[in-house]
Amino acid sequence: MDISQADITVWPLPTASTRIRGGGLTRDQLFRRLGDMAGRANLGTGLAALTEYVGASHYLLARYDLSQDNGLDFVVCSDWPFDIVRRLSAIVIGLHAKTTELEKCLSVLQPMFYSLPDDIDLPRGISREYCAVTFNVGRLRFSLMLLVPEDVILSQENLRDVTLLAGYLASFTTRAEVRHDRDFELTERELECLFWIAEGKTSEEIAVILGISRNTINNYITSVMRKTATRTRSEAIAYAVRNNLV
Structure with missing residues (x-):
C-alpha cells in the first residue's frame, strides 16, 4: 500500500449510548498533576498525563507547518515507536497534499481518525486507526496524534479537554522544544508580496509597486x-488570513 494514500476516516463522535473507555485519570487528578508540573516545562510528562486521561496509549505532538519537510524535524515530542514515527512524515505529507486550505481551517479542534498502512508493525493491542487534532498556539499550528487501544472509542469531552490543555503545554515549551527554521519563516519581501496578492494585485502590478521585476515577484510568490x-x-x-500574516 502506498503510504501517501492512507485512508482518512472522520468518525462520528460517541453518543451517551456508545461504549467509551475511561481514562486512567479523572479531570481533577489531571489538573492536579499538571499543576504539580507547572514551571518545569516538561512537555513529555504533561502529554503523557493527557494521554492517560483520554484513554489513549501513545502521544505525538508535531509542528503542522513543518510537516512538509520530508524528515523528522516536524516532531516536537513523542513516545510513539520510532519505526512508526520514521514512516509518519511521508504519510502526513500525503494527507496534506490532498487537503485544501479551507479543509485545514475547518479541521482545527476537530478530532479526525486516519488509518496507518497495513505494512506498519504496531504494538500488540493497538488500533491501526489513530486520532489527530490540530490546534493553534499563536501563529504556530500543532497536531496532536494519539495511538489508541483496539476497540476503544475516545470521549468527545475528554478529547476537547486534551486539545485545549495540549495547547496550554505547548505555549510554555515552544521556545525550548520547537525548531525555528528560517527556511519556514517568510521574509519581509515575501510578506509584502503576500499582502499585495491578498489585495488582488497581479505580479505585474506588484512589480511596479515594489520597483522590482515581475520574474522576481513570481519567485517570491513561489517561495511563499x-x-x-x-x-x-x-x-x-x-x-495568510488564518495565520494573521496580512
Missing part, C-alpha cells in the same frame, strides 16, 4: 507557496 505548503495564490491568501 513552498513555505506555506499551498498550491495556489488563493490558498496562500487563505493561509
Whole structure:
C-alpha cells in the first residue's frame, strides 16, 4: 500500500449510548498533576498525563507547518515507536497534499481518525486507526496524534479537554522544544508580496509597486507557496488570513 494514500476516516463522535473507555485519570487528578508540573516545562510528562486521561496509549505532538519537510524535524515530542514515527512524515505529507486550505481551517479542534498502512508493525493491542487534532498556539499550528487501544472509542469531552490543555503545554515549551527554521519563516519581501496578492494585485502590478521585476515577484510568490505548503495564490491568501500574516 502506498503510504501517501492512507485512508482518512472522520468518525462520528460517541453518543451517551456508545461504549467509551475511561481514562486512567479523572479531570481533577489531571489538573492536579499538571499543576504539580507547572514551571518545569516538561512537555513529555504533561502529554503523557493527557494521554492517560483520554484513554489513549501513545502521544505525538508535531509542528503542522513543518510537516512538509520530508524528515523528522516536524516532531516536537513523542513516545510513539520510532519505526512508526520514521514512516509518519511521508504519510502526513500525503494527507496534506490532498487537503485544501479551507479543509485545514475547518479541521482545527476537530478530532479526525486516519488509518496507518497495513505494512506498519504496531504494538500488540493497538488500533491501526489513530486520532489527530490540530490546534493553534499563536501563529504556530500543532497536531496532536494519539495511538489508541483496539476497540476503544475516545470521549468527545475528554478529547476537547486534551486539545485545549495540549495547547496550554505547548505555549510554555515552544521556545525550548520547537525548531525555528528560517527556511519556514517568510521574509519581509515575501510578506509584502503576500499582502499585495491578498489585495488582488497581479505580479505585474506588484512589480511596479515594489520597483522590482515581475520574474522576481513570481519567485517570491513561489517561495511563499513552498513555505506555506499551498498550491495556489488563493490558498496562500487563505493561509495568510488564518495565520494573521496580512
